[in-house]
Amino acid sequence: VLGLVSYPPLFNEPSIPADAKQRARAILDGCKGGSVGSYSDSAGIEVIRRHAAEYIQRRDGGIPADWQNIILSAGASGGIKVLMALLRCPINGKKPGVMIPIPQYPLYSATIAEFDMEQIGYYLDEANKWGLDIAELERSLKEARKTSAPRILVVINPGNPTGQVLSRSNIEDIIKFAQRERLVLFADEVYQDNVYENGSQFHSFKKVMMEMGEPYSKMELCSFMSCSKGYMGECGIRGGYAEIVNLCPDVRTMLLKCISAQLCPTTAGQAVLDCVVNPPRKGEPSYEQFEKEKASVLESLRERAELVARTFNSIEGFSCNPVQGAMYAFPQIRLPAKALEAAKKDGKPADTFYAFQLLEETGICIVPGSGFGQRPGTYHFRTTILPQPEKLKEMLGLFKSFHEKFLQKYK
Amino acid sequence: VLGLVSYPPLFNEPSIPADAKQRARAILDGCKGGSVGSYSDSAGIEVIRRHAAEYIQRRDGGIPADWQNIILSAGASGGIKVLMALLRCPINGKKPGVMIPIPQYPLYSATIAEFDMEQIGYYLDEANKWGLDIAELERSLKEARKTSAPRILVVINPGNPTGQVLSRSNIEDIIKFAQRERLVLFADEVYQDNVYENGSQFHSFKKVMMEMGEPYSKMELCSFMSCSKGYMGECGIRGGYAEIVNLCPDVRTMLLKCISAQLCPTTAGQAVLDCVVNPPRKGEPSYEQFEKEKASVLESLRERAELVARTFNSIEGFSCNPVQGAMYAFPQIRLPAKALEAAKKDGKPADTFYAFQLLEETGICIVPGSGFGQRPGTYHFRTTILPQPEKLKEMLGLFKSFHEKFLQKYK
Numbered sequence: 159v160l161g162l163v164s165y166p167p168l169f170n171e172p173s174i175p176a177d178a179k180q181r182a183r184a185i186l187d188g189c190k191g192g193s194v195g196s197y198s199d200s201a202g203i204e205v206i207r208r209h210a211a212e213y214i215q216r217r218d219g220g221i222p223a224d225w226q227n228i229i230l231s232a233g234a235s236g237g238i239k240v241l242m243a244l245l246r247c248p249i250n251g252k253k254p255g256v257m258i259p260i261p262q263y264p265l266y267s268a269t270i271a272e273f274d275m276e277q278i279g280y281y282l283d284e285a286n287k288w289g290l291d292i293a294e295l296e297r298s299l300k301e302a303r304k305t306s307a308p309r310i311l312v313v314i315n316p317g318n319p320t321g322q323v324l325s326r327s328n329i330e331d332i333i334k335f336a337q338r339e340r341l342v343l344f345a346d347e348v349y350q351d352n353v354y355e356n357g358s359q360f361h362s363f364k365k366v367m368m369e370m371g372e373p374y375s376k377m378e379l380c381s382f383m384s385c386s387k388g389y390m391g392e393c394g395i396r397g398g399y400a401e402i403v404n405l406c407p408d409v410r411t412m413l414l415k416c417i418s419a420q421l422c423p424t425t426a427g428q429a430v431l432d433c434v435v436n437p438p439r440k441g442e443p444s445y446e447q448f449e450k451e452k453a454s455v456l457e458s459l460r461e462r463a464e465l466v467a468r469t470f471n472s473i474e475g476f477s478c479n480p481v482q483g484a485m486y487a488f489p490q491i492r493l494p495a496k497a498l499e500a501a502k503k504d505g506k507p508a509d510t511f512y513a514f515q516l517l518e519e520t521g522i523c524i525v526p527g528s529g530f531g532q533r534p535g536t537y538h539f540r541t542t543i544l545p546q547p548e549k550l551k552e553m554l555g556l557f558k559s560f561h562e563k564f565l566q567k568y569k
Numbered sequence: 570v571l572g573l574v575s576y577p578p579l580f581n582e583p584s585i586p587a588d589a590k591q592r593a594r595a596i597l598d599g600c601k602g603g604s605v606g607s608y609s610d611s612a613g614i615e616v617i618r619r620h621a622a623e624y625i626q627r628r629d630g631g632i633p634a635d636w637q638n639i640i641l642s643a644g645a646s647g648g649i650k651v652l653m654a655l656l657r658c659p660i661n662g663k664k665p666g667v668m669i670p671i672p673q674y675p676l677y678s679a680t681i682a683e684f685d686m687e688q689i690g691y692y693l694d695e696a697n698k699w700g701l702d703i704a705e706l707e708r709s710l711k712e713a714r715k716t717s718a719p720r721i722l723v724v725i726n727p728g729n730p731t732g733q734v735l736s737r738s739n740i741e742d743i744i745k746f747a748q749r750e751r752l753v754l755f756a757d758e759v760y761q762d763n764v765y766e767n768g769s770q771f772h773s774f775k776k777v778m779m780e781m782g783e784p785y786s787k788m789e790l791c792s793f794m795s796c797s798k799g800y801m802g803e804c805g806i807r808g809g810y811a812e813i814v815n816l817c818p819d820v821r822t823m824l825l826k827c828i829s830a831q832l833c834p835t836t837a838g839q840a841v842l843d844c845v846v847n848p849p850r851k852g853e854p855s856y857e858q859f860e861k862e863k864a865s866v867l868e869s870l871r872e873r874a875e876l877v878a879r880t881f882n883s884i885e886g887f888s889c890n891p892v893q894g895a896m897y898a899f900p901q902i903r904l905p906a907k908a909l910e911a912a913k914k915d916g917k918p919a920d921t922f923y924a925f926q927l928l929e930e931t932g933i934c935i936v937p938g939s940g941f942g943q944r945p946g947t948y949h950f951r952t953t954i955l956p957q958p959e960k961l962k963e964m965l966g967l968f969k970s971f972h973e974k975f976l977q978k979y980k
Contacts (some may be wrong), residue, residue, distance in 0.1 A: 195803040232643060232807075235831055243683075268830035272654075392606040394836035396643075419679035420646055425805035426837035 175443040181436060185429050194425035200418040202230025202399070203425065206432045210383075210399050213435035217350075218365040229400045229413070230423050230431060233393070234348045234384040237400030239269055240417055241380050244409065245309050245342065246273040255308035257298065257341065259290070261488060261530035261538070263318045276306035281533055284490065287479050288322035292331050299339060311341040316349040316360065316483030319530050319540035321463070323358040323482040329366045333374050343367075345381040348398075351388035354460040355482040364403060379403040385427070385434045387485065389455040391544075396424055397431035459485070462543040462550055469554040473561055481543060488527070490538050497568035509537040515564065520556045586854035592847060596840050605836035611829040613641025613810070614836065617843045621794075621810050624846035628761075629776040640811045640824070641834050641842065644804070645759045645795040648811030650680055652791050655824055656720050656753065657684040666719035668709065668752065670701070672899060672941035672949070674729045687717035692944055695901065698890050699733035703742050710750060722752040727760040727771065727894030730941050730951035732874070734769040734893040740777045744785050754778075756792040759809075762799035765871040766893040775814060790814040796838070796845045798896065800866040802955075807835055808842035870896070873954040873961055880965040884972050892954060899938070901949050908979035920948040926975065931967045 169179055188205035190196035201207065207228040214223035231237035245254055253276040258266045260279040270277045280298040282288045290313065302308050313332060315324045324332075336343050345363035353360050368375045381401045386393030402410065437452075438444035463481035470478035470489040478489035493501075493508050501511035509526035516522050527538030545553060580590055599616035601607035612618065615636070622636035642648035656665055664687040669677045671690040681688045691709040693699040701724065713719050724743060726735045735743075747754050756774035764771050779786045792812045797804030813821065848863075849855035874892035881889035881900040889900035904912075904919050912922035920937035927933050938949030956964060 189805070194805050196805045197797075198805055232835065233832065239831070265830055272827070272830070394600070394605050394607045394609055394833060396833075396835040416683070419676055419683070420650070421644065422805060422807075424643065424807040424835040424838055427835055 177438055177442040177444050181432065182429075185432055189425065194429060196425070198230075198422045198425055198428065200420070200422050201414060202228070202423060203428050206230060206428050206435070207399075209432055209436040210401075214362075214364070214401060218362055218368070221365055221368045223364075223401065227402050227405075229402060229417065230428050231398045231400055232396040232423050232427060233386055233398040234346065234382040234400075235265055235398070236396070236423060237380075237382050237398055238265065238344065238346070240413070241344070241400060241402070242269050242273060242275070242310065244413055244416065246275050249307035249309070252305070252307040254310075255302050255306035256310045256312060257295070257302070257308060258312045259314060259317070259320075261319055261527060261532055261540075262312075263314060263346070264529060266312055267531075276302065276308075278302040278306065278308060279531060282317070282320055282322070284479065284533075284536075287482065288317055288320035288488075290324060290328055290332060292335055295332070295335050308339070309342060310344055311336045311339075312344040312346060313363070314346040315363075316352055318346075318349065318484050319486045319488045319525075321479065321481040321484045321486055321488065323353050323355065323360060326359075326361045326366060329361055329363060330370060333363065333367050333370060333377070337374055337377055342378045342380065345379060347381050348384040348387045349484040350383065351456065352459065352485060353483040354456075354463045355480055358482045360483070364401065367403075376404055378405055380405075383434075385431050388434070389452045389459075390430075390434055392430050395427045395430045397427035397429075397434070398423075399431060399435075458547065459543060462545075462547060463487075465547070465550065466541070466543050466554070469558070473558050474565065475561070485542050485544055486540050487543060488530070488538050488540050490536055493537055494565060494568040497564070500568065509539060512537070512564070513539060516557070516560055519563075520560050522553055522557055522560075588849055588853040588855050592843065593840075596843055600836065605840060607836070609641075609833045609836055609839065611831070611833050612825060613639070613834060614839050617641060617839050617846070618810075620843055620847040621812075625773075625775070625812060629773055629779070632776055632779045634775075634812065638813050638816075640813060640828065641839050642809045642811055643807040643834050643838060644797055644809040645757065645793040645811075646676055646809070647807070647834060648791075648793050648809055649676065649755070649757070651824070651828055652755070652811060652813070653680050653686070653721070654684060655820065655827065657686050660718035660720070663716070663718040665721075666713050666717035667721045667723060668706070668713070668719060669723045670725060670728070670731075672730055672938060672943055672951075673723075674725060674757070675940060677723055678942075687713065687719075689713035689717070689719060690942060693728070693731055693733070695890065695944075695947075698893065699728055699731035699899075701735060701739055701743060703746055706743070706746050719750070720753060721755055722747045722750075723755040723757060724774070725757040726774075727763055729757075729760065729895050730897045730899045730936075732890065732892040732895045732897055732899065734764050734766065734771060737770075737772045737777060740772055740774060741781060744774065744778050744781060744788070748785055748788055753789045753791070756790060758792050759795040759798045760895040761794065762867065763870065763896060764894040765867075765874045766891055769893045771894070775812065778814075787815055789816055791816075794845075796841050799845070800863045800870075801841075801845055803841050806838045806841045808838035808840075808845070809834075810842060810846075869958065870954060873956075873958060874898075876958070876961065877952070877954050877965070880969070884969050885976065886972070896953050896955055897951050898954060899941070899949050899951050901947055904948055905976060905979040908975070911979065920950055923948070923975070924950060927968070927971055930974075931971050933964055933968055933971075 186192050188203045208225040210228045211223040211225035255276040255278045256270050257278040260281050280295050283291045350360045383399050385397040438448040466487045467478045467481050470476045475492040476489050478487055481487050498508050501508040504511055507528045509528050513524050513526045524539040524541045532538050597603050599614045618639040619636040621639045622634040625634035666687040666689045667681050668689045671692050689709055691706050694702045761771045794810050796808040849859040877898045878889045878892050881887045886903040887900050889898055892898050909919050912919040915922055918939045920939055924935050924937045935950040935952045943949050
């Protein structure tokens with residue numbers, strides 16, 4: 159940006175649709191000096207924050223979203239970290255506690271450890287499609303209150319690694335619980351486009367909370383979104399946003415101050431996020447191609463989600479909840495007693511022991527359940543549904559025959 | 570990246586030089602699935618880390634650089650934060666101390682505060698072109714040892730906001746001091762291309778340290794570079810690297826673990842950094858244009874650096890060191906006693922009071938010295954040399970006449 163700036167020559171390229179050019183121009187016009195090479199505001203480029211607010215408002219059936227409540231970030235992770243940092247101070251000498259699902263996405267446990275906060279795990283209900291049981295929330299909170307000052311309730315919906323999509327009534331109960339217990343809600347909603355199961359539907363915490371009216375509509379909520387998931391999967395570019403609802407204005411001022419030391423999230427990531435929150439509309443030249451590609455990616459993911467769960471359930475000793483959403487299956491495996499012994503001897507958790515053998519014998523890499531947390535004495539693993547269908551079928555075939563041999567070996 | 574990947578159509582565009590395409594292809598080949606849409610390794614794309622190591626080795630006259638010591642980051646800031654985080658644990662109940670220059674770039678004070686470390690300021694020697702005086706380092710360290718456990722010595726060279734370029738013998742003395750006092754050196758060298766003054770030359774801490782031989786060549790050093798400065802100025806994209814020399818292998822393992830929770834630095838920023846560390850070479854189609862543009866940007870900055878310092882020195886009550894490097898002037902202003910009184914009455918530091926009046930009357934925005942730190946009782950401000958020459962001349966003219974009126978007003 160140290161030289162003169164003008165629209166790049168691509169704006170004359172006839173093969174790029176006019177609406178795509180118009181979008182690019184709107185972004186560049188929102189950049190200082192008309193270039194993504196400039197620093198943006200620390201909270202992001204205004205026009206993209208406005209598009210994100212409009213996207214949320216459309217998604218939530220017209221419930222207002224204020225663009226000044228949108229903070230653009232390096233993926234969702236960047237937003238989650240900066241908001242958790244804001245709430246990390248000890249309270250009356252007690253560590254602030256963060257309630258997270260078990261199993262959970264390890265960003266949370268890592269960030270909690272980094273910030274010296276207290277991790278409060280609540281178990282998801284595997285017998286109920288990994289749903290969220292309020293009695294379990296209450297148990298875990300009560301337990302945690304003995305040693306820490308709980309501040310945040312993290313909910314991942316659709317779930318990672320568990321793939322559940324929360325029902326509306328479940329979300330209402332969670333909101334009531336958080337309100338009763340004065341917890342700030344962190345809604346990790348990065349998989350909001352990834353809902354596959356018939357009858358399942360994504361409900362944003364913001365929408366449900368607002369529709370419940372006061373006192374719920376006044377609760378503090380942070381919701382996170384990313385361009386790394388959905389039908390986009392542009393994860394390396396690092397685009398994301400946090401919507402911050404009902405945050406005390408003083409705290410918001412402090413938040414803006416905190417993020418300013420890091421200057422700004424990458425403008426390229428912001429621009430990619432704009433593509434997510436400002437997609438082609440009906441009547442625009444790109445609309446049909448966009449809709450077709452989006453539908454085809456999501457339909458293929460739906461098929462893979464179904465294929466993965468069905469195949470795992472056909473394997474002896476496996477049980478897998480339906481992959482209602484997100485990008486993962488998290489099946490439970492019952493391992494023979496001899497395998498448990500061998501793992502113990504080898505100094506590894508049994509699921510890790512199993513994962514290493516699988517990797518060495520087939521080249522298939524799964525993540526053992528112990529990396530995400532699980533009820534003691536149970537064993538799981540996470541696998542993605544992302545490989546292309548042919549590869550996935552081949553992989554599942556190899557997996558199945560490995561498992562048969564494994565059972566034979568440790569019979 | 571959820572669909573099929575192939576080289577984008579731009580690879581067929583005849584107006585793009587063949588070597589630029591070859592570079593883009595090398596980067597894409599280094600990305601998973603051949604797309605910047607994929608996550609990279611947390612430390613960055615291997616081929617770009619290798620290019621960065623080769624760049625450092627060329628810069629340092631052949632002294633080896635190991636690509637595994639290169640961590641790509643979101644600008645230099647991302648690297649600085651993650652390495653400072655690694656050293657933030659209290660030592661024997663004492664806060665770890667970070668020695669930073671005063672004046673300093675506020676990223677340091679902000680990060681030190683965020684990590685609850687102890688800020689140890691050492692004053693730069695304004696009377697000696699903002700050089701670094703070892704006796705002052707010793708004074709400040711001795712003082713700081715009473716309350717904290719000093720761990721890190723930060724040196725910004727070329728200086729921000731002060732514009733000095735350290736001499737080789739000054740760097741040798743700093744290295745000896747850090748070795749004697751067992752401090753980890755943080756060399757903020759993001760302005761390594763921005764050296765203007767005749768006779769001034771950039772010497773990297775790595776090169777000097779290695780040429781000094783043992784024990785100095787075994788010291789722990791972190792050096793930071795960015796694509797936000799130099800002749801590039803691509804700051805919004807967030808590309809940077811840290812070179813980490815002689816770090817204990819266990820600590821390096823921990824570092825890689827720490828950064829993995831954040832997944833990866835933006836691939837687009839990594840790609841832009843590649844352009845910096847892997848520039849066109851003699852004989853390649855882009856070489857001449859690249860060299861011409863680079864030389865013209867740097868020559869223009871050199872002229873502006875000279876113009877800014879000369880103009881400020883022509884204003885009554887101003888004294889400005891030569892802008893030997895970087896992108897800023899940091900002149901001292903002597904304010905009349907009546908202005909100091911008026912500022913006090915207004916509840917503002919006198920330099921802030923002055924800056925607000927300047928802003929309101931002329932639209933010129935400067936950053937008061939109190940934002941960077943300065944010796945008590947002195948007043949400074951930072952201004953960049955970045956505006957285009959014509960605008961800069963106009964700005965300096967307005968500034969000068971404002972100052973004359975200001976002196977008149979508070980005579």
